[in-house]
Amino acid sequence: MSGRGNAAAVSPWRKRGDIALRILAALPLGYAVATFWAMALSRILPMNPAEATTTGMLVAFVICAVSAMWAFAAKSGWRAIWVLAAAGGVAAAITWISMRMGGMA
Amino acid sequence: MSELGDKGFRQSQAFLHTWSGLLLGWVLFAVFAAGTIAFYREGLNRWMRPELAKVEQPEKVLAGAQRFLQEKAPDAKSWSIYLPSGSTPGAQVSWRPQPVEGEAPRRGRNRNQVMIDANGEPAKVRETRGGEFFYRFHFDLYYMPVIWARWLVGVAALLMLVAILSGIVTHKKIFRDFFTLRRGKGQRSWLDGHNATAVLALPFHLMITYTGLVTLAVMLLPWATSAAFKDEAGYFEALYPEPAEVERTGRAASLVDLTTLVRDAEQRLGGKAGYLEVSEPGDAAARVGVIRSGASMLSSRTPRISYDGTTGKPVWASPEAGPAVVTAGSMIGLHAGRYSSDWLRFLYFLCGVAGSVMVASGMVLWTVKRREKLHDPARPHFGFKLVERLNVAAIGGFPLGVAVMLWANRLLPVEMAGRAAWEVHCLFLAWGAALMLGIVRKPQPNWVALLGLTGVLLAALPVYNLFATERGLFASLWSGDGVLAGIDIALLVFGAAFLALARRVARHKPAAPRVRRRAAPVQPVAAQMEPAE
Numbered sequence A: 001m002s003g004r005g006n007a008a009a010v011s012p013w014r015k016r017g018d019i020a021l022r023i024l025a026a027l028p029l030g031y032a033v034a035t036f037w038a039m040a041l042s043r044i045l046p047m048n049p050a051e052a053t054t055t056g057m058l059v060a061f062v063i064c065a066v067s068a069m070w071a072f073a074a075k076s077g078w079r080a081i082w083v084l085a086a087a088g089g090v091a092a093a094i095t096w097i098s099m100r101m102g103g104m105a
Numbered sequence B: 001m002s003e004l005g006d007k008g009f010r011q012s013q014a015f016l017h018t019w020s021g022l023l024l025g026w027v028l029f030a031v032f033a034a035g036t037i038a039f040y041r042e043g044l045n046r047w048m049r050p051e052l053a054k055v056e057q058p059e060k061v062l063a064g065a066q067r068f069l070q071e072k073a074p075d076a077k078s079w080s081i082y083l084p085s086g087s088t089p090g091a092q093v094s095w096r097p098q099p100v101e102g103e104a105p106r107r108g109r110n111r112n113q114v115m116i117d118a119n120g121e122p123a124k125v126r127e128t129r130g131g132e133f134f135y136r137f138h139f140d141l142y143y144m145p146v147i148w149a150r151w152l153v154g155v156a157a158l159l160m161l162v163a164i165l166s167g168i169v170t171h172k173k174i175f176r177d178f179f180t181l182r183r184g185k186g187q188r189s190w191l192d193g194h195n196a197t198a199v200l201a202l203p204f205h206l207m208i209t210y211t212g213l214v215t216l217a218v219m220l221l222p223w224a225t226s227a228a229f230k231d232e233a234g235y236f237e238a239l240y241p242e243p244a245e246v247e248r249t250g251r252a253a254s255l256v257d258l259t260t261l262v263r264d265a266e267q268r269l270g271g272k273a274g275y276l277e278v279s280e281p282g283d284a285a286a287r288v289g290v291i292r293s294g295a296s297m298l299s300s301r302t303p304r305i306s307y308d309g310t311t312g313k314p315v316w317a318s319p320e321a322g323p324a325v326v327t328a329g330s331m332i333g334l335h336a337g338r339y340s341s342d343w344l345r346f347l348y349f350l351c352g353v354a355g356s357v358m359v360a361s362g363m364v365l366w367t368v369k370r371r372e373k374l375h376d377p378a379r380p381h382f383g384f385k386l387v388e389r390l391n392v393a394a395i396g397g398f399p400l401g402v403a404v405m406l407w408a409n410r411l412l413p414v415e416m417a418g419r420a421a422w423e424v425h426c427l428f429l430a431w432g433a434a435l436m437l438g439i440v441r442k443p444q445p446n447w448v449a450l451l452g453l454t455g456v457l458l459a460a461l462p463v464y465n466l467f468a469t470e471r472g473l474f475a476s477l478w479s480g481d482g483v484l485a486g487i488d489i490a491l492l493v494f495g496a497a498f499l500a501l502a503r504r505v506a507r508h509k510p511a512a513p514r515v516r517r518r519a520a521p522v523q524p525v526a527a528q529m530e531p532a533e
Helices: A002-006 A012-044 A047-071 A075-099 B002-006 B009-023 B025-038 B041-047 B060-074 B130-141 B148-168 B174-178 B186-202 B202-215 B232-237 B258-269 B323-337 B342-371 B382-411 B419-440 B443-470 B473-478 B482-507 B523-529
Strands: B078-082 B091-096 B113-116 B271-281 B287-292 B304-306 B315-316
Touching: A012 A075, A047 B009, A047 B148, A047 B202, A047 B232, A047 B323, A075 B186, B002 B009, B002 B025, B009 B025, B009 B148, B009 B342, B025 B130, B025 B148, B025 B342, B025 B382, B041 B130, B041 B482, B060 B078, B060 B091, B060 B113, B060 B258, B078 B258, B078 B482, B130 B148, B148 B202, B174 B382, B186 B202, B186 B342, B258 B271, B258 B287, B258 B304, B258 B315, B342 B382, B382 B419, B382 B443, B419 B443, B419 B473, B443 B473, B443 B482, B473 B482
Parallel strands: none
Antiparallel strands: B078 B091, B078 B271, B091 B113, B271 B287, B287 B304, B304 B315
8 A cells, every 4th residue: 555655656636535544443433332332331331321321421531532633644545544444443343242142220 | 645645654744734624724713712710600600790798607608499399380390400509609499380280391501500609598690501501512502503612612523633633643753842932033933832732741631632632432332332332322221221200299398408408418428519410309209319510520420319208218329330431521620620639720720721722823824824825915715715714714803802892791781681692692793793804804904903802801700899999909819719719820821922923923034935926837636735743
């Protein structure tokens, strides 16, 4: 992926597209990653539901901020998108499986 | 740009720092400044009601509150009393009448409110929101539905967190910068000022931003509660268990003496009580709930105890909360700083000032850095003009609005209808005027006018107090009222600081643009990508 960036002249539109992808990765996606991890933690942490949910929320803002930082540090916009989508996907899967298996408060 | 990925971590974070800081920086400045002022909301509650004396005997006030409610609303649905303490001008009491069959309960502000003064009598006092305005504005803003406001503030806080974290990464020499202040060097001075205020109070900035997000967490992360609970209500029930509501029996019974009850409750709760609620007063089913004061403990999750209102026997107490919930409560407590002693609170305030200056200097730095690189400094492009002028309107306008509001608190006629609301309108009228000025005139004279006017207005307030109220600076010092004296002194200091700033800006001659006008086209995009270091 980095090959594109090394090209001598990168067209301004490609640059703008890359920035747009990173913004998408940082904001809607980074937020989704944080939310899904908050949900997953509220299911899997070995504490009562109110405690686990609260812990999930306390951690979520760190996840959101670090996701946004990483979205701009990644090699390319596309890479930022797919890595964050995968990170959120793992949490979503954990949540889904746990909810299929167990009940709810 | 893929260049972002190739330039290395630090550069990519410099880019992120610049733009996440700019995007909602104007909202952030107002939120930060109002929050800083709100650390002294109890003090301002008194300062803005100069006709009220400080409470010396809280029990006398509480007895007066009970007497008043007994006469005014003997068979109300409920009474509530914000208990008086040495930092209040009295006790704020309110009541809710019995609901009328077939009529929806009234929404919005409760109008059945009275302030009981230090002598235990209903106070004759100017209508004002006092310091509470700054506290509410800090997250509810104004003139808009609170839910939008809180989302806007929440997103701004998240951007702030990103800006702080990426700002730390951007710094190569974080501790050397801490001791560096190059004066009179244009861009370098702005950068040094930005760094100094940012690094000096860095732990505070991180703490206040993160804990601020925690206060809004349930709203900002609506799905976070949905995996373990059917709905948000289920989460709140688990979080804040409440005693069952009581039914009115229709048998009259007199209410216990609240003063005795509060004394007992304070013993059982382990600290000062802050709030008291009576349901179905005057009925055999009456209940009294007492909540411990947030000023008496770190966690904002203050315990509650409930009494039978006729016998005075405790019937219910809130269960011990778990560690995660106490952690969240303590974060919220750290944010509001209600637990803090006088000196710690002053430190909170100073850090808040540093944070406001950090935001403001960052916004100005954005323009200072770009001014030298403009193709034609006489005709900057639209984005530059927008930021430059919004900076004047937001950073110059908000302090002016605050000064105007404090004057409105002193000068609006006491019997005026809607007086409390008009005090607030005055703030926004002044702020709106600053925005208009920002649109029609060039920035530099506006900075001078706004900063200068703010300085004069702020510094003149204590002078007015000296002659027109009984609580001038010397009277406050004489009676040992540190908070009122402190507010007057702070107004003088800030007035002088704004005047000094205005003078500096007035004398400032923008450095002659470096030889840049030669045809050589600058690479505009690349120039903006330069790291903030």
